[in-house]
Amino acid sequence: MTRKRDPKAKFSCPYCRSSDTVWRGYRYNEKTKKRMRLCNSCGRKFTPDSMFFRMRFHPDEIKRALELRKKGFSLAEARLRLQREGVRVSRWTISLWEKRYGKKFSQK
Ligand SMILES: [Zn+2]
Structure with a gap:
């Protein structure tokens, strides 16, 4: 599709x-x-x-991307998964999120 x-x-x-x-x-x-x-x-x-x-992106989508990364998915794999879930995002954006929000979301 x-x-x-x-x-x-x-x-x-x-x-x-x-x-x-x-x-x-x-x-x-x-x-x-x-x-x-x-x-x-x-x-x-x-x-x-x-x-x-x-x-452009909802915090939940950013969180989801970071979750995938924490589970060990590569940027390309995480991107593909998100795409299947209807989130269009570039690998570059995911790596940007990691830098920007990685700490914030890993603190629980
Ligand atoms: Zn509105």
Whole structure:
């Protein structure tokens, strides 16, 4: 089964993953202004270009990836398993999670 990448996914809500979002106003920085999108499902606002990549994955998915790694799966194997569970993630991302969240999730 191959799933085509939804072109609208880029604009889907990083909080609830709804794709029901609309352009709504701007967020101003010192030098730049960024367009904001409003999520019609949960009512939160986000800037697609900055938050999308950071908030794309659910903590449970990150936890699951780290669990697989702890069980001894290689990055490639862990990636494949996640893919079967419907989580599209790169090996690079998994290794990033390990660096960033590895300690946090191993403390129990
Ligand atoms: Zn939302």
